[in-house]
Amino acid sequence: MKRRRFVIPFVLGLAVIGLAAYAWLGGSSWRVARATDLSPEDTVSTYLSLMSKGHLTQLVNLVIEGTDVGLDPDDRASGMTLEEAEAQGIAKPLNDAAAKRVALEILARQREFVLAEFGEKAWAEASFSLQSAKLPPFRSAWIDRATNKEIDEETALKMFDSFWEEVEATEGINPNEVIGMRNRVPSGMTAEQSRELRIKAERLFSEYEDRIPVINEAVPTADGYVVSFTFGDGVSKTGVLDFTAVLSNRSGDWRVSSFQWQLPPKPPEGDI
Amino acid sequence: MATCHTAAAAYPTITIVFSNVGGKRTDGSLDAPKLSLTREVTGLSINGHTMVKATDLQSYMAASLSKTTYYWRFTRGGQRTYFYPDDTYFDTSISYTIADKSTTPPTDVNYSQWWYGYTDEPAIVYETQEYVRLTTAANQLGALLVWYNASIGKVEVYDWRVNGSTPVSDSNSYVVGGRWLNGWDSEGDTHLAPHFHLDELWDLSSTTSNPTYARQLKMSVNQLQSLENVRQMISTHAMDMTSGFRSWYHNVRLSNSWDKSFHMRGRAWDSIGDADEGDGPEAYNLVYDEFNNTYEYPIDAGSFWRTRVTDGASQGYEIEKMPQSGDTWLHLQRKPGVDTALDRP
Numbered sequence: 289m290k291r292r293r294f295v296i297p298f299v300l301g302l303a304v305i306g307l308a309a310y311a312w313l314g315g316s317s318w319r320v321a322r323a324t325d326l327s328p329e330d331t332v333s334t335y336l337s338l339m340s341k342g343h344l345t346q347l348v349n350l351v352i353e354g355t356d357v358g359l360d361p362d363d364r365a366s367g368m369t370l371e372e373a374e375a376q377g378i379a380k381p382l383n384d385a386a387a388k389r390v391a392l393e394i395l396a397r398q399r400e401f402v403l404a405e406f407g408e409k410a411w412a413e414a415s416f417s418l419q420s421a422k423l424p425p426f427r428s429a430w431i432d433r434a435t436n437k438e439i440d441e442e443t444a445l446k447m448f449d450s451f452w453e454e455v456e457a458t459e460g461i462n463p464n465e466v467i468g469m470r471n472r473v474p475s476g477m478t479a480e481q482s483r484e485l486r487i488k489a490e491r492l493f494s495e496y497e498d499r500i501p502v503i504n505e506a507v508p509t510a511d512g513y514v515v516s517f518t519f520g521d522g523v524s525k526t527g528v529l530d531f532t533a534v535l536s537n538r539s540g541d542w543r544v545s546s547f548q549w550q551l552p553p554k555p556p557e558g559d560i
Numbered sequence: 561m562a563t564c565h566t567a568a569a570a571y572p573t574i575t576i577v578f579s580n581v582g583g584k585r586t587d588g589s590l591d592a593p594k595l596s597l598t599r600e601v602t603g604l605s606i607n608g609h610t611m612v613k614a615t616d617l618q619s620y621m622a623a624s625l626s627k628t629t630y631y632w633r634f635t636r637g638g639q640r641t642y643f644y645p646d647d648t649y650f651d652t653s654i655s656y657t658i659a660d661k662s663t664t665p666p667t668d669v670n671y672s673q674w675w676y677g678y679t680d681e682p683a684i685v686y687e688t689q690e691y692v693r694l695t696t697a698a699n700q701l702g703a704l705l706v707w708y709n710a711s712i713g714k715v716e717v718y719d720w721r722v723n724g725s726t727p728v729s730d731s732n733s734y735v736v737g738g739r740w741l742n743g744w745d746s747e748g749d750t751h752l753a754p755h756f757h758l759d760e761l762w763d764l765s766s767t768t769s770n771p772t773y774a775r776q777l778k779m780s781v782n783q784l785q786s787l788e789n790v791r792q793m794i795s796t797h798a799m800d801m802t803s804g805f806r807s808w809y810h811n812v813r814l815s816n817s818w819d820k821s822f823h824m825r826g827r828a829w830d831s832i833g834d835a836d837e838g839d840g841p842e843a844y845n846l847v848y849d850e851f852n853n854t855y856e857y858p859i860d861a862g863s864f865w866r867t868r869v870t871d872g873a874s875q876g877y878e879i880e881k882m883p884q885s886g887d888t889w890l891h892l893q894r895k896p897g898v899d900t901a902l903d904r905p
Contacts, residue, residue: 354575355575356575356600358598359595359598360712362586362587363585363586363587363594363595364587364711365585365587365589365591365592365709365711366589366709366710366711367591367592367707367708367709367710367711368591368707368708368710369705369706369707369708369770369772369773370610370694370695370706370707370708370715371695371706371771371772372708372770372772373708373710374608374609374610374680374695374708377608378708378710379574379605379608379609379610379708379715380572380574380605380608380713381572381573381574381575381605381713381714382712382713386713387712387713390711390712390713421724421725422619422725423599423725424599424600424601424602424615424616424619425601425602425613425615426613426615426616426618426619427615427688427689428614428615428625428627428689428690445628445629448628449629464628464630465630467630467631467633467642468628468629468630468631470630470631470644470647470649470651471649471651471676483674486653486674487653487655487672487674490640490653490655490672490674491655491672493640494640494655500626503624503626504618504624504625504626504627506615506616506618506619506625512725514724514725532724534599534725545600546598546599546600548595548596548597548598550596550597551582551596555862555863556818556820556862556863557818557863558816558817558818560818560821560822560828560863560864560880560891
């Protein structure tokens with residue numbers, strides 16, 4: 289795991305502000321000056337610098353991944369179960385303008401929250417470290433357990449099917465095929481017999497599962513880091529801790545997202 | 561497989577936030593927990609239904625995934641859930657063994673629970689990625705709640721194992737179910753253990769306001785075993801349950817209930833012993849005495865008494881301190897199978 293630690297260089301901060309200002313004032317599109325060339329470290333420094341200055345629109349345009357700004361200190365919630373929202377036809381994302389407006393509002397609250405917890409120089413004098421992390425998006429990869437290496441799907445499926453055919457030779461049924469029948473009752477069988485067969489297939493699958501020669505793993509398709517921030521002397525007024533964000537190049541540029549923190553632990557109270 | 565079932569249409573996306581259960585919201589809202597240790601992913605919205613990538617469930621809810629030509633198999637906490645490409649049908653199963661202590665010697669009883677259901681949207685492959693309907697999949701994998709936050713236009717999945725990029729590990733096996741399964745309401749007399757039915761342990765609230773999570777169930781197999789153990793300890797061998805699993809909606813509306821209750825984790829139950837005998841404290845006192853061993857008190861663990869023995873008949877680890885408000889009941893939990901500090905505040 290890679291772990292590095294940086295403090296925002298003053299000169300870099302000025303350069304970044306200049307870049308952002310150029311984008312803001314001079315281009316019809318912010319992508320004129322997008323952060324493509326910024327390193328992971330410079331991207332986080334830019335994030336902190338723009339937060340420090342309160343240049344939140346530039347922050348959203350240049351540094352934030354989509355509208356994933358992270359936790360809202362005000363913790364506002366209004367909604368319903370997803371089942372209910374889907375039934376009412378309202379389970380939809382906000383439109384782009386509304387999403388951006390909400391992101392800016394949350395960013396402003398995050399900025400004030402950190403200042404209130406650590407003092408007025410919190411953002412300007414923050415330091416951070418990066419640790420490699422598996423972040424979305426993921427793809428599904430087949431891994432050969434014997435070699436621990438990725439193999440192509442066609443080869444993996446042949447190995448998978450062959451394995452269960454060998455089990456069938458021993459056990460008399462192929463669990464893979466039985467489960468694949470879904471809820472269809474095989475001809476000549478009652479529903480109860482079909483259920484018994486399925487349960488037997490399940491039992492065999494579990495019994496042999498550890499010996500299946502291939503497994504599926506979720507593999508990230510981009511590079512990523514968890515960013516750990518230190519504000520002030522690291523001790524907040526109310527005990528909040530573990531300030532983090534994530535950094536990913538999944539969109540082509542390095543982008544920061546998902547700023548969050550932990551509340552101080554509390555012992556259980558009441559009926560536990 | 562990815563190359564065989566490909567959706568042709570272009571679908572809009574929607575953000576899904578995987579979150580741990582952060583307790584009550586500070587704005588006083590009871591409808592969803594506070595977000596904590598989150599990760600955002602991109603899902604699809606198909607006919608108004610939110611679909612999630614199989615790899616995202618795998619990565620953030622700690623489900624193992626086994627893809628074959630015919631099915632996608634998610635395994636978590638011992639429970640296996642199958643989705644079938646291009647099909648709305650899904651099914652789920654778990655096998656476990658409970659020792660019936662009422663026989664001499666105790667008899668192992670094997671259980672194979674198997675349920676099925678239909679989602680409103682088939683499992684599909686879209687741009688080489690497998691997608692399943694979020695509500696069905698997350699709920700059946702054991703999430704506490706799947707919620708739509710209209711104020712930010714994002715879907716939130718609350719689950720105890722979500723922990724940023726690295727899920728919490730948990731070695732417990734859990735029996736999971738709810739109204740997303742076919743005919744769930746009529747499954748109440750299903751035996752989960754030799755002397756306990758499903759309807760004694762699913763969410764018992766009669767006031768739960770949400771239809772999706774009424775009768776929600778998640779209960780660890782270890783807890784089921786301890787039910788049988790304690791039942792055998794009681795003189796009448798009868799136990800009346802007052803609380804098994806609690807949905808978020810139920811728990812958060814109980815007065816004086818912890819907003820991260822072990823009842824919502826599937827790792828606690830409450831019993832008043834044999835209610836007909838009016839001896840509610842008996843079950844509590846028996847386990848308390850077991851926990852004492854040769855000491856005057858069990859280990860004092862804040863709100864809990866923790867056992868001093870490793871081979872007690874109840875196999876319990878902690879009980880809630882009693883009496884409370886003049887009443888005594890037994891709230892028992894087993895030693896956690898969770899190995900991170902998240903499990904303990």
